[in-house]
Amino acid sequence: MFEKLMDAIVNIREKEALEITQTLIDGNENVIKILDNCTAAIARVGKRFEAGEYFLPELLMSGEILKKISEMVKPKLEREVVSKKLGKVLIGTVKGDIHDIGKNIVSFLLDIHGFEVHDIGIDISPGKFVEEIKDFQPQVVGLSGLLTLAYDSMKNTIQAIEESGLRNSVKIMIGGGQMSEKISNYAGADAYGKDAMQGVTLVKKWIGVD
Amino acid sequence: MSGTMREIIHLSSETLLIDWNLILKKIGVSGNKDHIKIINDIFRTAKEKFLESCNPTGIISDITIEEFDAVYRGEGKNESLTPLTAIFRRADNLALYIVTLGNVLSQMITDLIKSNSITMAHMMDIIASEVTEIVADSIQNYYIKKLSEKDLINERTRVLRYSPGYCGWHISAQKKIFKHVRPEEIGISLNDGFIMDPLKSSSGVMISGPGEIHNFKNNFIFCQKCETHNCRERIKAGTLN
Numbered sequence: 315m316f317e318k319l320m321d322a323i324v325n326i327r328e329k330e331a332l333e334i335t336q337t338l339i340d341g342n343e344n345v346i347k348i349l350d351n352c353t354a355a356i357a358r359v360g361k362r363f364e365a366g367e368y369f370l371p372e373l374l375m376s377g378e379i380l381k382k383i384s385e386m387v388k389p390k391l392e393r394e395v396v397s398k399k400l401g402k403v404l405i406g407t408v409k410g411d412i413h414d415i416g417k418n419i420v421s422f423l424l425d426i427h428g429f430e431v432h433d434i435g436i437d438i439s440p441g442k443f444v445e446e447i448k449d450f451q452p453q454v455v456g457l458s459g460l461l462t463l464a465y466d467s468m469k470n471t472i473q474a475i476e477e478s479g480l481r482n483s484v485k486i487m488i489g490g491g492q493m494s495e496k497i498s499n500y501a502g503a504d505a506y507g508k509d510a511m512q513g514v515t516l517v518k519k520w521i522g523v524d
Numbered sequence: 525m526s527g528t529m530r531e532i533i534h535l536s537s538e539t540l541l542i543d544w545n546l547i548l549k550k551i552g553v554s555g556n557k558d559h560i561k562i563i564n565d566i567f568r569t570a571k572e573k574f575l576e577s578c579n580p581t582g583i584i585s586d587i588t589i590e591e592f593d594a595v596y597r598g599e600g601k602n603e604s605l606t607p608l609t610a611i612f613r614r615a616d617n618l619a620l621y622i623v624t625l626g627n628v629l630s631q632m633i634t635d636l637i638k639s640n641s642i643t644m645a646h647m648m649d650i651i652a653s654e655v656t657e658i659v660a661d662s663i664q665n666y667y668i669k670k671l672s673e674k675d676l677i678n679e680r681t682r683v684l685r686y687s688p689g690y691c692g693w694h695i696s697a698q699k700k701i702f703k704h705v706r707p708e709e710i711g712i713s714l715n716d717g718f719i720m721d722p723l724k725s726s727s728g729v730m731i732s733g734p735g736e737i738h739n740f741k742n743n744f745i746f747c748q749k750c751e752t753h754n755c756r757e758r759i760k761a762g763t764l765n
Binding site (some may be wrong): 325326327328369370371372374375377378380381409410411412413414415419422437461462463465492496497500 | 530551552553558559563566619633637640641642643645646649654689690695715717718719721723746747750752
């Protein structure tokens with residue numbers, strides 16, 4: 315049954331995946347085991363994406379299935395289990411830029427991969443990033459920006475994080491339409507995620523999740 | 525032309541020349557896997573929702589070289605050397621333009637994200653980005669037609685668009701473009717960071733002149749940071765009239 319559930323998720327058969335989940339719930343199957351299998355399925359989807367067999371729609375659709383399954387099993391989960399996350403990621407679009415679809419996709423994927431994501435929105439000043447890092451205490455900070463004007467904004471944000479003495483407590487990744495390794499170096503980030511899935515891979519690597 | 529024409533152009537989404545297969549490819553849908561049908565179904569819905577909600581509108585406003593010089597300088601934040609400085613001074617005609625797909629579409633994408641329909645939101649966002657450029661192309665064609673009617677183009681003329689935020693032209697120049705074009709009338713506003721709302725909008729200048737004025741080498745300092753270098757394709761594929 316679990317293998318069938320995984321197969322349905324990996325091959326984006328939402329209706330079937332939800333039906334199997336309902337059968338498992340009705341049969342009093344351990345919900346943690348259900349979620350673990352879903353997570354393993356999502357990891358398989360991620361591998362297919364990295365291998366170029368799948369594209370972003372498959373990643374997102376499998377994530378949507380997992381979200382729905384999570385909602386189905388929620389009533390059976392104890393509160394402390396629900397809140398147990400792999401690590402904390404703070405993400406936002408830097409000052410001067412208001413594009414957010416890429417940031418939202420990364421947030422969504424990090425969430426379904428088990429991370430606690432604090433999305434602080436768009437057009438975020440360096441000072442606000444510093445303030446939010448102090449409050450949320452993430453292990454990873456994601457800076458998003460689509461436009462070329464975001465280059466300097468990212469650099470200023472990282473500089474502000476450094477000046478506040480928080481730089482060594484966080485890993486910083488950047489991403490967005492015009493970003494690159496070169497811009498990552500220019501801004502002083504730790505890495506550049508060329509796509510949403512690579513963002514997830516970086517966070518997993520830095521937090522030590524295989 | 526000499527700074528006298530300003531025109532609002534309403535387009536129908538049905539008449540835009542949209543290459544849906546190309547958009548589908550950009551979204552990343554290919555192959556013969558079983559689930560492709562499901563993705564295609566979502567795309568079909570995204571396409572329908574898009575066509576229902578988008579309201580493609582543009583404004584063109586012609587401008588003299590002297591007037592544009594002030595618009596171009598904007599807030600004084602351009603790079604010291606840019607290709608556009610040499611291009612616009614040799615132009616035969618210039619017009620500022622702003623196009624948008626409207627507010628309803630932007631709100632729909634935001635609402636889809638909020639309701640966790642992220643696949644649909646992603647598809648609609650890509651469609652909208654592509655179509656914004658198609659709307660700008662349509663407005664450019666309209667401008668070319670106007671120039672042609674006035675006998676202001678010949679076989680050597682090429683028209684290309686340039687936008688603030690690219691090639692050393694600082695985005696803060698949007699402020700003066702807005703002052704000249706007054707797009708508030710079609711529901712477009714500018715935020716403190718000089719970004720337009722609705723997001724799926726585009727602005728800039730259309731420059732008409734002999735083809736050779738558009739040629740430049742991509743060895744400016746800011747070209748080193750540029751990842752796309754799509755100016756090369758634009759120059760090569762520039763509209764020949």
